Amino acid sequence: MVSLKSSVVLSxxxxxxASGRWLDTIIKGDCVSALEKLPDNSVDVVFAxxxxxxxxxxxxxxPDQSLVDAVDDAWDQFASFEAYDAFTxxxxxxxxxxxxxxxxxxxxxxxxxxxxxxxxxQDLNFWILNDIVWRKTNPMPNFKGRRFQNAHETLxxxxxxxxxxxxxxxxxxxxxxxxxxxxxxxxxxxICSGGExxxxxxxxxxxxxxxxxxxxARIMMASTRPGDVVLDPFFxxxxxxxxxxxxGRHYVGVEREQTYIDAARARIEAVEPLGGATLSVMTGKxxxxxxxxxxxxxxxxxxxxxxxTDARRRHSAIVRADGTLASGGEAxxxxxxxxxxxxxxxxxxxxxxxYDDGGxxxxxxxxxxxxxxxxxxxx
Amino acid sequence: MVSLKSSVVLSxxxxxxASGRWLDTIIKGDCVSALEKLPDNSVDVVFAxxxxxxxxxxxxxxPDQSLVDAVDDAWDQFASFEAYDAFTxxxxxxxxxxxxxxxxxxxxxxxxxxxxxxxxxQDLNFWILNDIVWRKTNPMPNFKGRRFQNAHETLxxxxxxxxxxxxxxxxxxxxxxxxxxxxxxxxxxxICSGGExxxxxxxxxxxxxxxxxxxxARIMMASTRPGDVVLDPFFxxxxxxxxxxxxGRHYVGVEREQTYIDAARARIEAVEPLGGATLSVMTGKxxxxxxxxxxxxxxxxxxxxxxxTDARRRHSAIVRADGTLASGGEAxxxxxxxxxxxxxxxxxxxxxxxYDDGGxxxxxxxxxxxxxxxxxxxx
DNA sequence: GACGATGCTGAATCTTCTG
DNA sequence: CCAGAAGATTCAGCATCGT
Numbered sequence: 190m191v192s193l194k195s196s197v198v199l200s201x202x203x204x205x206x207a208s209g210r211w212l213d214t215i216i217k218g219d220c221v222s223a224l225e226k227l228p229d230n231s232v233d234v235v236f237a238x239x240x241x242x243x244x245x246x247x248x249x250x251x252p253d254q255s256l257v258d259a260v261d262d263a264w265d266q267f268a269s270f271e272a273y274d275a276f277t278x279x280x281x282x283x284x285x286x287x288x289x290x291x292x293x294x295x296x297x298x299x300x301x302x303x304x305x306x307x308x309x310x311q312d313l314n315f316w317i318l319n320d321i322v323w324r325k326t327n328p329m330p331n332f333k334g335r336r337f338q339n340a341h342e343t344l345x346x347x348x349x350x351x352x353x354x355x356x357x358x359x360x361x362x363x364x365x366x367x368x369x370x371x372x373x374x375x376x377x378x379x380i381c382s383g384g385e386x387x388x389x390x391x392x393x394x395x396x397x398x399x400x401x402x403x404x405x406a407r408i409m410m411a412s413t414r415p416g417d418v419v420l421d422p423f424f425x426x427x428x429x430x431x432x433x434x435x436x437g438r439h440y441v442g443v444e445r446e447q448t449y450i451d452a453a454r455a456r457i458e459a460v461e462p463l464g465g466a467t468l469s470v471m472t473g474k475x476x477x478x479x480x481x482x483x484x485x486x487x488x489x490x491x492x493x494x495x496x497x498t499d500a501r502r503r504h505s506a507i508v509r510a511d512g513t514l515a516s517g518g519e520a521x522x523x524x525x526x527x528x529x530x531x532x533x534x535x536x537x538x539x540x541x542x543x544y545d546d547g548g549x550x551x552x553x554x555x556x557x558x559x560x561x562x563x564x565x566x567x568x
Numbered sequence: 569m570v571s572l573k574s575s576v577v578l579s580x581x582x583x584x585x586a587s588g589r590w591l592d593t594i595i596k597g598d599c600v601s602a603l604e605k606l607p608d609n610s611v612d613v614v615f616a617x618x619x620x621x622x623x624x625x626x627x628x629x630x631p632d633q634s635l636v637d638a639v640d641d642a643w644d645q646f647a648s649f650e651a652y653d654a655f656t657x658x659x660x661x662x663x664x665x666x667x668x669x670x671x672x673x674x675x676x677x678x679x680x681x682x683x684x685x686x687x688x689x690q691d692l693n694f695w696i697l698n699d700i701v702w703r704k705t706n707p708m709p710n711f712k713g714r715r716f717q718n719a720h721e722t723l724x725x726x727x728x729x730x731x732x733x734x735x736x737x738x739x740x741x742x743x744x745x746x747x748x749x750x751x752x753x754x755x756x757x758x759i760c761s762g763g764e765x766x767x768x769x770x771x772x773x774x775x776x777x778x779x780x781x782x783x784x785a786r787i788m789m790a791s792t793r794p795g796d797v798v799l800d801p802f803f804x805x806x807x808x809x810x811x812x813x814x815x816g817r818h819y820v821g822v823e824r825e826q827t828y829i830d831a832a833r834a835r836i837e838a839v840e841p842l843g844g845a846t847l848s849v850m851t852g853k854x855x856x857x858x859x860x861x862x863x864x865x866x867x868x869x870x871x872x873x874x875x876x877t878d879a880r881r882r883h884s885a886i887v888r889a890d891g892t893l894a895s896g897g898e899a900x901x902x903x904x905x906x907x908x909x910x911x912x913x914x915x916x917x918x919x920x921x922x923y924d925d926g927g928x929x930x931x932x933x934x935x936x937x938x939x940x941x942x943x944x945x946x947x
Numbered sequence: 948g949a950c951g952a953t954g955c956t957g958a959a960t961c962t963t964c965t966g
Numbered sequence: 967c968c969a970g971a972a973g974a975t976t977c978a979g980c981a982t983c984g985t
Contacts, residue, residue: 270690270691299699300686300696300698300699300724301696303683303686304682304683304684304685304686304687304689304690304724305683305686305687305690306683307679307682307683307684307686307687308683308684308686308687310683311649311683311684312649317679317680318715319679319715319716319718320678320682320722321716322701322703322720322754324701324703324946326942326943326946327942328752330750331750334739334750335737335739336697336698336737337698337700337725337742337750337751337753337790338750338751338752338753339698339753340752340753340754340946341701341752341753341754343699343722345679345683346716358714358715359890360713360714361713362890362891362892363716363862363890363891364713364901365890365891365892365899365900365901365904366860366861366862366865366890366891366892366901367860367861367862367891368858368860368901368902368903369901369903369904371709371710371713371717372716372717373707373716373717373719374716374717374718374719374720375701375703375719375720375754377863377943377946378866379867379942403866403867403868406866406889407862407866410889410890410891411716436889463872463873463889464873466873466886466888466894467872467873467886467887467888467889468872468888468889469888469890469894469899470890471888471890471892471899471900473713531633533633534629534633535629535633536633
């Protein structure tokens with residue numbers, strides 16, 4: 190079992206000593222000034238659940254005249270769109286400074302604020318990777334019957350710049366977990382309620398917009414690796430911290446209200462981290478070491494002079510000693526020649542070309558696994 | 569059966585004579601200048617499908633090397649966000665002038681443009697009533713496996729001012745059509761394909777972004793009454809006109825391209841208006857919800873680290889936090905790993921793998937019924 | 948005609964490494 | 967930084983064709 194502490198030691202870039210003790214802590218204060226305590230390029234992912242700028246215009250009552258406990262806290266009040274926009278720009282810029290260039294940022298919001306946040310993200314040159322819809326299984330009904338039931342919230346997933354190409358996305362794991370079809374942009378989760386919802390000594394909810402842990406788990410399993418650092422600049426009740434600890438990720442939280450900080454600390458303290466074996470992330474071919482075709486020839490798995498064909502034996506080529514293929518006067522790499530014989534621009538020669546194994550055609554890709562198994566044993 | 573002509577007569581405010589002959593026509597031209605032909609406060613609903621301002625890199629090929637026919641039309645090209653914003657402000661203001669104070673406006677977009685549109689709507693003092701998610705049953709996949717599949721588009725439904733309170737919303741009709749539960753903000757429809765998709769004489773699609781009629785039908789059934797006037801400032805292939813005529817509403821279209829105008833005219837000409845009783849068939853059907861394995865993990869019904877076995881306990885595997893299974897150095901989806909441990913090509917992991925429920929082995933498929941019970945309430 | 952195999956397509960900001 | 971090469975990557979629905 191890999192403990193959270195040993196994960197820290199394994200991470201070359203981040204260590205508790207170098208981090209100024211901010212790792213796995215909650216920093217009290219306004220998020221822009223609090224983030225000044227963090228060095229540049231120090232976090233892998235930002236998850237932000239900013240104030241929604243709700244404008245309900247008076248109390249909301251259910252049909253039975255009971256009062257709906259709406260979000261009307263002081264921290265959620267802004268004088269104008271301009272004030273909200275300035276606030277948004279400030280915290281986004283502060284987050285980008287501490288975010289690694291290959292990191293990504295998540296923001297969640299509703300129609301009250303998400304359009305402003307999205308437009309500002311684009312204005313600041315963030316690059317939107319996806320917008321994600323969280324569909325709620327159990328949303329609050331629309332009591333007035335004058336609109337559609339507000340049954341979803343929107344997340345934006347963005348790279349800090351248009352050139353950010355090396356971001357983490359655990360595509361293969363998500364696909365395998367999703368019954369072998371790729372994960373879509375619409376997710377279904379219940380809202381946070383029942384035992385998961387933090388309550389104070391009076392039985393009242395501690396935080397008005399506590400997010401479900403399943404939502405954060407999906408986000409972290411998709412866009413982080415074990416040992417990564419997740420920053421939450423609006424920490425609230427600490428869902429980000431609790432999920433990060435459970436999944437073997439590090440967290441940094443920023444929060445202004447002492448009540449929330451106290452509740453989050455106690456909550457995270459009680460979390461039991463999962464063991465190392467359960468945290469391994471499934472990877473696909475992309476993560477495998479590269480093996481060049483001539484390695485197969487040099488190792489004798491394929492002999493010079495051998496004939497390769499496509500799966501239907503419509504095209505054939507001869508293997509040359511230098512690791513290239515030749516066919517009808519043309520020669521080139523397995524990829525180039527595969528493309529050429531098909532009249533295409535590109536081709537994956539590993540899956541296109543097959544060898545004859547006692548009458549059965551098998552892709553030459555199968556032979557790479559032999560080489561890779563050897564490489565794995567040698568370290 | 570209500571004919572279109574009698575609907576006109578029933579409408580006190582709009583008559584063909586007073587309308588200057590623009591009712592149920594397509595006006596050729598740029599939408600801002602074309603709308604100058606319409607009087608103030610003359611339409612009940614605006615449906616706008618503006619250019620999305622896609623910013624495509626190079627050509628995109630499917631894994632089989634076929635080329636994706638991208639939206640690279642000139643009308644979707646803008647020099648900058650500033651240019652797109654100015655364009656957006658101009659058409660929104662032109663639409664608001666002709667929109668009745670108690671009318672409403674719909675805009676559809678994707679993450680490329682919808683955040684800008686939404687923020688500008690708010691800046692112009694439109695009042696957002698809902699954001700609506702159109703979930704596509706059959707979206708295009710993400711071919712490179714570097715992001716989530718882009719499986720939805722977003723609509724914004726707004727009132728022209730914060731004081732617009734008398735807008736039409738057929739709450740009870742929608743609820744009745746939705747198995748007596750409130751209509752939610754997430755809608756499911758297939759993309760427009762098959763016989764509904766307009767093709768030219770070469771068999772090519774007439775318009776690259778033709779919207780499904782079911783989507784427009786939902787919109788009109790929700791926010792208009794028979795005889796109302798629906799303006800579409802980006803008329804394209806005329807889906808708005810076709811659905812308006814079928815549902816006994818009036819339309820006005822604005823379109824720049826003669827090709828689209830010709831196709832839309834012929835299309836609308838062929839439409840047979842329906843009677844009110846047949847309209848419920850347009851609202852779309854719900855399918856049995858698909859539940860993937862990761863939903864069980866994320867919901868806590870199966871915990872990471874849990875051991876699954878086959879019915880006779882001959883094979884076992886451990887559940888990982890990413891929603892995959894691992895066994896003897898191998899990892900994969902419940903289906904892949906089930907096949908692998910049995911030495912088979914395929915396996916239904918839902919019936920193969922079992923969990924231990926107090927000494928009794930039960931197939932993990934049983935746990936899906938719990939989730940489906942939750943989802944059933946969503947409609 | 949029925950049925951399976953094969954092919955085509957849809958609003959898409961869709962790779963990564965080496966030299 | 968750029969050019970070039972390696973090589974990884976798709977889901978649902980509909981149309982067409984062959985048996």
